[in-house]
Amino acid sequence: MKKALYFIGIVLVIFFLGYKFFNQKEFIRSVKISDAKYIVEFYKEKRFFASSGDGGISGTLGYIRLLDKKGSEIGDTSDCPPFFLGDIDLLDFKIRDNHFYYSRGSAINLKTGRCD
Secondary structure (H helix, E strand, O other), X not given: OHHHHHHHHXXXXXXXXHHHHHOOEEXXXXXXXXXXXXXXXXXXXXXXXXXXOXXXXXXXXXXXXXXXXXXXXXXXXXXXXXXXXXXXXXXXXXXXXXXXXXXXXXXXXXXXXXXX
16 A cells, blocks of 8 residues: 555656646747837747647747836736737737736736736
8 A cells, every 4th residue: 555655656746847847938039018118028838749730839828928128027927818829919019007918808917917
């Protein structure tokens, strides 16, 4: 019985470490917006497996960090619903009512740094 518990514990640790190792974000690019008051950094989540017909970069889950002009983080999309990089329009970022809109219906509050 002890051997089975040790085995299960070791397997769980291996799965946890594998998840932490493979669940990383890869930097894509940064864009200055609103007269260089803000910097938006785009990341893509690395996939453990990929196959043909997978959608390429547009079918990859994304992550955004919003920084002020000094480089301090205002907010990110870690608490937002997941989105695909293909859903983001790089030419149409909007800042209205203290919100940064990065895709249709998705925004980061500039005061709290959380998704609304």
